[in-house]
Amino acid sequence: MKNRLIMIWYGELTTRKSLLRRGLVFLSPGMLWLMVFLVLPGLVLVAVSFATRGAYGQLEWEYTIENYRRLMGFSLFGWTSDYLLILWRSVLVAFITTLVSVILSYPLCFFIATRKERSRYLWLTLVIIPFWTNMVIRAYAWFLILAPEMPFARLAASLGFIAEGSPLYPNAFAVYIGMVSMFLPFVTLPLYASVEKLDWSLVEAAQDLYASRIRVFSQAILPQTLPELSVGVILTFVPAMGMFVVPDLLGGAKYMLVGNLIQQQFGASRDWPFGAAISMGLMVLTMITLQIYRRRSKETDHR
């Protein structure tokens, strides 16, 4: 009976109890950090989302589901789709941002991976360099690039998309450009790691077995790169859902996303309970979308 409690752990004779104690010692700093700065604020947020806004914007601990009703579009003046539209638009923007980043990343990764070993690091550095600059500054940089005097805006004006002499922002297009340029490296870097160690014999086997280009990609390349691709997709999709700097600057009031809406509630509108309710909505939406993605990628992986 006593013997069962003694075990060998990586060459060390010890007891289960002392292992457990040691594990707790190592785990507790991280756990504490997460508890204090993530779990507790999260719980507070849940509580706040059921509270009421006072007449002067202060919190009143009076239980209500009014915030969620409002998010669903019910108000004193009847039903409106505004908030749901913003939520839906946020999912769409995050989805398209992720999709475009993935579509751009594959050729980019294959391009870099097929360079000579020494120049590969140069290319990778070029991908990373934008990270050295503050996000807000990068968003402002797009103002310059999309300004009326620049070739892009001129081209768009001559094709009749925008009025002569106006910039290419703020609009949906500018938001997408800003978002993709912001998130591209999050897909490219993990994906590159798997493209670099790709087993090319599978590609050759697929070609040898009469596969079309699409079939070569879906059967020989995609399954091999799926784990790293998933990392990139999650790293892009989740922050893209809550992004507010880029849509704020490049989309303005014309293209509001849920991130801006939340920022507004906690800021100018001083409506913390409603802001908390929107945050909850965002979190639930993100989790649902990731769950759908996980299901789909499992189908591709078969097992």
Place this chain on the structure above:
Amino acid sequence: MTSENKGGLIIEGINKRFGDVEVLKDVTLEVRSGEFFTLLGPSGCGKTTLLRIIAGLELPDTGRINLCGQDITSLPATKRQVNTVFQSYALFPHLSIFENVAFGLRSRKFADEVVTERVEKRLEMLGLLDMGDRYPDQLSGGQKQRVALARALVNEPEILLLDEPMSALDAKLRAKVQEDLRRIQRRLGRTFLMVTHDQSEALVCSDRLAVMHEGRVIQYGHPEEVYDFPKTRFVAEFLGAANLIEAKKVPGGADTRYGILRLDEEPSWTRGLLAIRPEWIRIGEKQPGENGVRARVSEVIYRGTSFDLWLEPGPLRVRTSSYRHFRPGDEVWLELAADELTVLEDDA
């Protein structure tokens, strides 16, 4: 040329270089329809590159490839009636064994019933019928190799390419698989082209073989022919074991360190090399009529089915069946018979 080789493969004047390295130098070969042909050579001799060119995975710099009377030199891999068993097998890890074998048929959009029928036929032939639902990582090396074979054969290729198909198997399994492969090829009557660095594999499997060295085909023909009459020192040493004897041409024979040896054929050189296989040297106590050499046993190596004796002056290796025992120090007579001595092309 195609009239006598219908359905065969003709390779003419293939050159290929990667950067500064000339990998293939003017390679010309003919593989007849229905034969088992082997490209044999050490690593880096260009045999795999030649195979990849035939598969369509590389393009030659110059030269032509003709399959079944059709010029396929610039045809992409996906359009060639050629299938490959890859060295690493390259099975798709996310697909079941059935789907792996079905891959080529599905690429060409065959109807489901046809796919099922043909895949099951191949799986059955290779003893894999109950493996259909498994995945590659659940299979042993030998099973994976058979799946790779089934996956290629199910497409009924005009020519099946095998790239070192047994290099990932252990020695004992390899011997069995060599014979299996030979039987499968005989039964199907299809053209097989194998690349290997293993001489025993080449001898067991092939109807004909080509020995490659430094990007050239040095000699090709039936295995017995190439083994019995190696053209160069490289072939003599690479295919089996050989004793090499430096010689100077004299009328009717050659002057060597073992005295004047009579030869059946006249050398083209004045100084060059003779070769004799260890098992072709006769050993005894009586002096033979001609080409006799007095020698002393210096070392005896037991090899199971035979003994290898090292003799002085030499070193000379003699292989003898095990019914007679020799000991180091024994004085013997050797006969380097004229019809067993091969004159190599190499100059000395």
